Amino acid sequence: MAIAKKRTFIIDCHVCKAKVAAIETGRAERFSFDDEASLPYGNRVFIGNCPSCDIILVGESDQIDFENFDAYEDRWSDVVRVFPNPSKSFSSWRIPRVVTDSLNEADRSLQAGANIAACVMLGRALEALCRDVLESKPTETETGTETASPSAKSKKRLMLGEGIKRLRDTKVIDDRLYDWSQQLQAFRNLAAHPEDISISREDAGDLQTFVNAIVEYVYDLADRYDEFKTRALNRAMRKKN
């Protein structure tokens, strides 16, 4: 009896922190034709287990090239993990789109093994956070200068280094989060310049955890605490009446 060869798909295992050839146990696929765009469409979802740690992995891939349509042979995108999806999800509606988009992009880069690109995106997320939180607030030097000319107001945009210092000075983040931010800034600066460097998956993964923690602290936990205080206040008011 011939032994059937096990089918595999290459996917990022977040437990092993590596690309693995997951043992495929099932797949679903769909092919159709988008009449409006006059383009074919192909999508696959794979399910399987990590060969090393055995956790269940589910990934998705889109068809990029189509045989006999625009290419000699079919070609598919790299498989992106959709379960378990450790990319952090946040609850606050105040988080700007540019922050979440950058975090998602960083996660995809990490999964693809593009650690330098991931660091650039994490830096972008934190810089966007700084601008969102700080640019709506006047700085100390600006207060009392209501007659400032419009040109003075359209000053250059806040950069990451100055942003994280001001976040600490205005007590939006504490010293520990400030240390993490400085590490990220150092890696981001390395990553953004065309130097011959390499950043390990482990380091990039840790920086992702730090940025997620900062976003959670600045938005989600602050919202949560506000709601908590409002409930306590309402209870106190009801008791009074």
Ligand SMILES: [Zn+2]
């Ligand atoms: Zn694994």
